Every structure is written in C-alpha cells, then in structure tokens.
Amino acid sequence: MHIDQLSVAELEIQRDSVLQQYNGLKELDLALDLTRGKPCREQVALSDALDGILHGNYLAENGTDVRNYGGLGGLAEARALFSQVLNTPPEETLVAGNSSLTLMYNTIDFALTEGLRGPLSAWGNNDAVKFLCPTPGYDRHFAICEHLGIEMISVPMLDSGPDMDIIETLVKEDPSIKGIWCVPRFSNPTGGVYSNETVERIAHLGLIAGDHFIIMWDNAYAIHTLYDDAPPLMPVRDLCHKYGTMDNLFQFGSTSKITFAGAGVAFLASSKNNLTALMQHLAFQTIGPDKVNQLRHVRFLANPDKLATHMAAHAAIIRLRFECVIDALEQELSDRGMGDWSSPRGGYFVSFNTLPGLAKNVVKLAESIGVKLTPAGATFPYGDDPQDTNIRLAPTFPHLEDVRVATNAFVICVKLASIEHYLHLKH
Numbered sequence: 001m002h003i004d005q006l007s008v009a010e011l012e013i014q015r016d017s018v019l020q021q022y023n024g025l026k027e028l029d030l031a032l033d034l035t036r037g038k039p040c041r042e043q044v045a046l047s048d049a050l051d052g053i054l055h056g057n058y059l060a061e062n063g064t065d066v067r068n069y070g071g072l073g074g075l076a077e078a079r080a081l082f083s084q085v086l087n088t089p090p091e092e093t094l095v096a097g098n099s100s101l102t103l104m105y106n107t108i109d110f111a112l113t114e115g116l117r118g119p120l121s122a123w124g125n126n127d128a129v130k131f132l133c134p135t136p137g138y139d140r141h142f143a144i145c146e147h148l149g150i151e152m153i154s155v156p157m158l159d160s161g162p163d164m165d166i167i168e169t170l171v172k173e174d175p176s177i178k179g180i181w182c183v184p185r186f187s188n189p190t191g192g193v194y195s196n197e198t199v200e201r202i203a204h205l206g207l208i209a210g211d212h213f214i215i216m217w218d219n220a221y222a223i224h225t226l227y228d229d230a231p232p233l234m235p236v237r238d239l240c241h242k243y244g245t246m247d248n249l250f251q252f253g254s255t256s257k258i259t260f261a262g263a264g265v266a267f268l269a270s271s272k273n274n275l276t277a278l279m280q281h282l283a284f285q286t287i288g289p290d291k292v293n294q295l296r297h298v299r300f301l302a303n304p305d306k307l308a309t310h311m312a313a314h315a316a317i318i319r320l321r322f323e324c325v326i327d328a329l330e331q332e333l334s335d336r337g338m339g340d341w342s343s344p345r346g347g348y349f350v351s352f353n354t355l356p357g358l359a360k361n362v363v364k365l366a367e368s369i370g371v372k373l374t375p376a377g378a379t380f381p382y383g384d385d386p387q388d389t390n391i392r393l394a395p396t397f398p399h400l401e402d403v404r405v406a407t408n409a410f411v412i413c414v415k416l417a418s419i420e421h422y423l424h425l426k427h
C-alpha cells in the first residue's frame with residue numbers, strides 16, 4: 001500500500017517489521033560496496049588478450065616504431081578506430097593516454113588560463129567564470145570546476161536531457177557562463193539519453209552564447225548498451241557543423257569501460273582549430289602518448305564487428321546485476337510512495353530518488369549495516385543536493401550475489417527511513 005494511506009498504527013507495525021529485518025542484517029557483518037562505477041573482474045578479463053598481443057611487432061601501419069617518442073595526436077589507426085566510437089572524422093579525433101578525465105581537465109584548464117584563441121580569450125581574464133552543471137551529474141566533473149575555482153550553476157535534468165529552456169535563458173543573460181557538462185548517452189547517474197531535440201538545441205547554443213562557450217560532451221558510455229533496443233544518440237558534431245558551432249564542441253571518450261579501466265586509451269574530438277590550439281598546450285606536458293598501448297588496442301579491437309561483440313559480452317555480464325537491482329526495487333517499492341528510480345538501457349548506474357530530505361539518512365542507515373553507497377549529495381555541485389533525495393547505485397563491480405544482498409539491504413533502509421519520516425510527520 002502507498003505510504004500516504006497508512007495509519008499511524010499501520011506505520012508502526014511496518015516499522016517494527018522493517019526494523020527487525022534491519023537488525024537482522026546488522027548481525028551479518030556485511031561488507032558490500034555499491035559506490036564506484038567500476039567494471040568487475042570478468043569484464044576486465046574480456047580484454048586479457050591485450051597482454052602480449054603485439055608479439056614483438058611494434059610497427060604501426062606507416063612504419064612508426066611505437067616504442068619511441070612522438071605522435072602527439074595518436075596513431076593514425078587508433079584515431080580511425082576511436083573516431084567510430086565518437087562518430088567523428090579521424091582527423092578531428094585525438095587519441096591520448098589512459099584517462100579522458102585528464103583530457104577534460106586539460107581542456108578546461110587551458111581555456112581558463114591560456115585561452116583557446118590566445119591569451120585575450122582566457123576565461124581567467126574575467127572576474128567570474130561559471131559552468132552549467134546538469135544535475136544529478138558526475139561528481140568528478142563538478143570536482144574539476146571546484147578545484148579550478150569555476151562557479152557551478154545546477155540545471156535540472158529532465159527525461160529528455162538537461163532543461164534546455166533554462167539553459168538558453170541563462171547563457172543569453174550571463175556571459176560569464178563559459179560552458180556546460182554533458183554526459184549525453186546513459187548519463188551518469190540517471191542513465192538517460194539526450195533526445196534529438198536536446199542535442200540539436202545544445203549544438204545551437206554556441207550561436208546564443210558566443211565563441212567563449214564550450215560544450216564538454218563526455219560520451220563516456222557512447223557504446224555501453226545493456227539492451228539492443230537502447231536509444232541511439234544523435235551525432236552532435238553533424239549538428240554543430242550545420243550551425244557553424246564546431247569550435248564550441250569538445251567530445252570525450254575512453255576505453256576505460258571497454259578494455260582496462262586503469263590502462264585503456266582516451267580520446268578527444270573537436271574542431272581542427274581547437275585541436276591545433278590544444279595540442280600546442282599538450283606539447284608542454286608530453287612528447288607523445290603511450291602508442292604501444294594504442295597499438296595493442298588497435299590490434300585487439302580494430303577487426304570488423306569486434307567492438308560490437310566485445311560490448312555485447314560486457315552487457316551479458318552486467319545486465320544481470322542491473323536487473324537484480326531493478327527487480328528488487330520494483331518488487332519492494334513500486335507504488336509505495338517511498339521513492340523513484342531510473343531503469344537505464346545502458347551505462348553504469350541506477351539513479352534513486354528518496355522522499356525529499358531522506359537520502360543522507362538512507363546512506364547512513366546502509367553504512368551502519370555494512371553497505372557502502374555513494375555519499376548523498378555527490379551527484380550535485382559542491383556535494384549539496386538541495387532536496388537531499390538522490391542516491392547513485394553502481395551495480396557493476398560487486399558479484400551478482402553481493403548486488404542482490406546489497407540491494408535488499410538498500411530497500412530495507414529506504415523503507416525504514418520513509419516509514420520513520422511519516423511517523424514523525426504524523427506525531
């Protein structure tokens with residue numbers, strides 16, 4: 001029954017029963033972790049063939065010895081391969097080291113301190129530098145802004161993607177807004193995919209905001225589908241090309257959740273102007289990326305259909321974990337008025353919203369019985385969820401059985417917090 005409709009006596013009966021279950025879990029000394037979106041051991045093992053795949057042949061297609069210095073933009077064959085992930089031309093795609101987050105940090109730091117179009121264009125010349133942050137969103141994006149002293153403005157996330165009406169109004173009115181974070185396919189944490197209309201309006205933003213504005217298009221889950229019917233994403237580059245806003249767009253991706261999370265390959269795509277400017281900056285940091293790893297990835301992934309079959313193998317491993325979470329939430333919490341959640345068709349997360357004001361309490365209750373959840377608030381700028389509702393669940397890393405136990409424990413914590421909240425209201 002919906003929690004709204006329960007009398008105090010009924011609430012008390014339910015509270016006693018849930019409390020008993022909660023105390024039972026306490027005795028189990030659980031040590032479970034649903035915090036970070038990491039691939040599990042079986043997933044990383046799918047790419048074990050990377051080890052030794054070169055068999056002593058270190059020559060790239062053009063004869064480059066990949067063991068040596070150089071090649072700042074990445075191997076040509078790696079650019080060709082990973083441009084397929086981002087849906088971009090190889091000549092607009094740079095392939096780098098293992099982390100796309102590094103590329104994102106570098107891009108923002110460069111625009112802030114040196115300027116994408118020379119020193120006069122540096123955002124840091126202005127008193128205030130602000131960024132739009134669709135929320136809930138990815139904590140590490142927000143951490144980059146906070147670390148670099150960029151003020152964050154939260155924008156609500158809708159089913160269609162970020163609220164574009166609000167965004168268009170804000171960028172029109174405030175030239176100190178220099179960019180926006182986007183995880184356009186299987187967003188972290190909602191799992192949503194931006195609608196065609198949203199992608200088109202984002203591509204158009206440069207015309208409203210001006211040259212100084214950049215779109216940080218972090219397509220970390222570009223090909224990470226769980227089901228064949230997962231919604232596709234409109235290619236933003238084609239639309240930016242149509243509107244003449246190519247210089248406003250930076251796209252990112254990596255193989256962190258394709259091959260090895262700690263030893264993959266990251267890539268960035270942007271206009272030729274931007275790539276030239278950025279590479280001049282990167283040249284101060286490195287003589288060239290790890291081309292040996294790039295070549296290993298090319299040999300492993302560049303066969304026809306390999307990317308698709310490889311991603312299907314990932315999905316076959318983690319789909320069961322997602323279904324375990326969603327099934328438990330549906331069975332135990334559907335129509336109970338204790339929260340709502342996303343049912344993603346891809347990506348790495350399930351986003352759960354408690355009743356307002358309860359997320360922190362649920363996380364605390366879970367921690368007390370040995371179930372670690374991402375801290376409430378982490379999905380918002382400055383770690384502050386004004387409604388205190390959002391909790392990010394990351395089911396990929398633990399064993400399936402542990403996901404089952406952790407989700408059941410989570411459900412009990414949600415019930416306990418919700419029932420106690422209603423009892424408090426009714427007294």
Ligand SMILES: Cc1ncc(COP(=O)(O)O)c(C=O)c1O
Nearest residue numbers: 099100101138183188220254256
């Ligand atoms: C949206 C998003 N972007 C980037 C990353 C990290 O990417 P990388 O491993 O390439 O640095 C993550 C990892 O969870 C993520 O969720």
